[in-house]
Every structure is written in structure tokens, then in C-alpha cells.
Amino acid sequence: MSAIRLQEAIGCRLLTIIAHMFIVSINKFIHFPKDIFLFNRERSNTAETVSNYRLTISMKGQGNTEPRSGTYYFERGARIYVSALPASGWKFDGWSGDLSGSDSTRILTMNSDRRITACFYNTSHKLTVKVNGHGIVRQFPDAVVYNHGTIVRISTLPGDGWRFDGWSGDISGSHSPHIFSMNSNQRIIANFLPIHTLTISTAGQGTTEPRSGTYSYDRGTRIYVSALPESGWKLDQWSGDISGRDSTRILIINSDKNITACFQPQYRFNKPVTPTISYIANRNSREIHSSDCYWVTKMNETNKIPLYDFSDISEMIKNRGYNGCFYCLRRYDRDTLTSDVVLRNLEADSAGKQLG
Numbered sequence: 207m208s209a210i211r212l213q214e215a216i217g218c219r220l221l222t223i224i225a226h227m228f229i230v231s232i233n234k235f236i237h238f239p240k241d242i243f244l245f246n247r248e249r250s251n252t253a254e255t256v257s258n259y260r261l262t263i264s265m266k267g268q269g270n271t272e273p274r275s276g277t278y279y280f281e282r283g284a285r286i287y288v289s290a291l292p293a294s295g296w297k298f299d300g301w302s303g304d305l306s307g308s309d310s311t312r313i314l315t316m317n318s319d320r321r322i323t324a325c326f327y328n329t330s331h332k333l334t335v336k337v338n339g340h341g342i343v344r345q346f347p348d349a350v351v352y353n354h355g356t357i358v359r360i361s362t363l364p365g366d367g368w369r370f371d372g373w374s375g376d377i378s379g380s381h382s383p384h385i386f387s388m389n390s391n392q393r394i395i396a397n398f399l400p401i402h403t404l405t406i407s408t409a410g411q412g413t414t415e416p417r418s419g420t421y422s423y424d425r426g427t428r429i430y431v432s433a434l435p436e437s438g439w440k441l442d443q444w445s446g447d448i449s450g451r452d453s454t455r456i457l458i459i460n461s462d463k464n465i466t467a468c469f470q471p472q473y474r475f476n477k478p479v480t481p482t483i484s485y486i487a488n489r490n491s492r493e494i495h496s497s498d499c500y501w502v503t504k505m506n507e508t509n510k511i512p513l514y515d516f517s518d519i520s521e522m523i524k525n526r527g528y529n530g531c532f533y534c535l536r537r538y539d540r541d542t543l544t545s546d547v548v549l550r551n552l553e554a555d556s557a558g559k560q561l562g
């Protein structure tokens with residue numbers, strides 16, 4: 207650039223500045239540099255100014271930040287140092303919101319509104335275990351205060367007559383052992399429920415639903431029990447902690463229970479034959495039994511006709527249409543043998559005085 211051209215440029219610039227000073231002085235009637243300074247300060251302190259951005263700093267846990275929690279305004283493009291300072295017994299966990307990472311000091315560039323949170327965690331946590339009902343909880347490692355992040359294993363041992371029903375409080379589910387990490391204070395409740403046993407057995411031929419055996423139920427459970435006789439048998443009665451003859455019963459388990467379904471043959475009683483010398487006829491069913499037959503004990507007294515020897519039996523069967531018992535006098539049982547066979551047996555036994 208030549209000397210003349212430089213002089214021209216400086217002269218031109220000076221003229222412009224002089225002209226500007228003149229206009230501003232006329233408008234404000236005060237000194238030019240002071241006016242510009244006031245004008246700028248006003249603008250930078252106004253929240254609504256487009257060129258400013260808001261920074262909101264908050265905390266989770268115990269500690270401090272630099273700058274302190276609060277709301278600040280910075281000019282566009284400002285670079286701000288933010289630091290997280292944990293309280294004693296706490297550690298800095300990381301930033302959240304519009305800032306991430308776990309470096310305690312970060313630089314934030316204000317190119318939009320920012321909302322950041324410094325997260326602190328306690329370096330030790332308390333484990334509180336409570337038990338509902340009867341049972342114990344074992345902890346490993348066994349402590350009350352744990353370092354942050356310690357893996358703890360808890361397991362349950364129900365008391366006698368109790369069962370573990372599940373966790374409540376800060377954990378849920380019913381897994382035992384349960385394994386978890388101590389990342390905060392934990393309040394844990396182990397719930398145990400009382401149980402009772404139901405023992406079901408049978409006498410005679412038949413089954414039950416549920417099947418014979420011993421079962422555990424929560425106290426207060428309502429159980430349907432059914433008696434299922436085998437073919438040719440029927441339920442005589444329930445015995446033990448229930449009674450009655452209904453084949454299905456509801457049982458409320460409020461204590462240990464022992465029940466038996468007693469079955470009896472619908473018609474015959476299949477136990478080994480032990481003939482005796484005296485017999486009893488049934489006026490009603492027209493059957494004849496040896497005196498120790500199961501059916502004799504079931505017979506109404508008014509129906510019993512005592513028979514004292516074999517000729518009495520023979521007379522009843524031949525001439526009065528009576529009939530032997532499959533269980534005790536099966537050779538004379540017309541229900542399973544034909545009349546001819548019964549009479550032939552009677553003849554033979556009569557000749558030899560054999561019974562059976």
C-alpha cells in the first residue's frame with residue numbers, strides 16, 4: 207500500500223468515527239465511552255436476551271458443586287468449568303442431564319440451555335432385615351453397614367411349621383437365597399407363613415383325591431377331599447378329624463389334620479373264610495351267614511334268624527328260597543352259582559357235613 211493510499215484510509219476512518227461520536231453525543235447528551243459501557247452491561251444482565259443461555263445445576267445425594275446449585279446465565283459460546291465435590295462419606299457417581307461422564311470437573315460450552323445434575327452416592331449403606339412370622343434370615347457377609355457395591359447373599363430358614371412366603375420392603379419375589387448389590391440403604395422383610403399338615407389314609411378298597419399321603423398347606427386353606435371307592439365298594443364314613451358319609455368334603459386347614467376314608471364292600475366282604483358251627487339267616491335279604499360274617503354285624507336285630515346246625519341251613523336253602531353269602535357260605539350263593547350247583551353242593555356237604 208502506498209503512503210498516499212494509507213493516508214486516505216486513515217482519513218476516511220477518522221471521519222467516520224468523528225461523525226458517529228457527534229450523533230451519539232447529540233442523542234444522549236453524555237460522554238460517548240461511558241454510554242457504550244452502560245448499554246452493554248444492561249444487555250448482558252437481561253435473562254431474555256437471545257444471546258444468553260441458562261445453566262441449571264442440581265445435585266443428587268450429598269456434596270457440592272462449583273458453581274453452586276442454582277440457575278445461571280451465560281453468553282452464547284461461554285465455556286464454563288463445573289466441578290462436583292462429594293461430602294464426607296460420599297463419592298461422586300457422575301453427571302446426568304445435559305452432561306455425562308464421571309470426571310468430577312468438566313467444561314461445558316453454552317450453546318443451548320443446560321440442565322445438569324451431579325450425582326453422589328454414599329460409600330456405605332445400612333441393611334435392615336425384619337422377619338414376619340417364624341423363621342430366620344442369614345446374611346453373607348453378615349453386617350449391618352456395607353460398603354457401596356458389596357454383593358450380599360441372604361437366605362431363609364423357616365421355623366418349624368412355617369414356610370418362607372417371599373420378600374417385601376426394598377426387594378420382592380420369593381427366591382431364597384437372594385443375591386443383590388448394596389447400592390443404597392436396604393430395608394428387607396422376610397415373610398413366613400404358618401403351615402399345617404394334612405395326612406390322608408384309607409381303610410378298605412378305594413382311593414382319595416388328594417391321594418393318601420401327607421401334605422402341607424398354609425393355615426386357613428380350604429381343601430376339597432373326595433373318597434373314590436373301588437368297584438363293589440362304597441364309602442362307609444370319614445374318620446379322624448372329619449366325620450360323615452359325604453364322599454366329598456371341604457376341610458379348613460387350621461391345625462394339623464389326620465383323616466381316613468373308610469370304605470366297605472357294597473355287597474360282600476372279601477375276607478378269609480372262617481366257618482363256624484352256627485349261622486344266621488336274614489329275614490329281609492334271605493341270605494344266610496356264618497355267625498362271624500361281616501354282614502351279621504350290619505344286620506338289624508329284628509331280621510336275625512339264628513340257625514343252629516347244618517340241617518337248619520339245608521332246610522332254609524332247599525325249601526324257603528334262602529341263599530348263602532359269597533363271603534362266608536359261597537358254596538350256597540345263588541348270586542354267583544346256579545341253583546343246581548348250590549343244591550348239588552348242599553347234597554354233598556350234607557352227606558359229608560362239610561361246609562365252606
Ligand SMILES: [Zn+2]
Binds near residue numbers: 499
Ligand atoms: Zn356271610
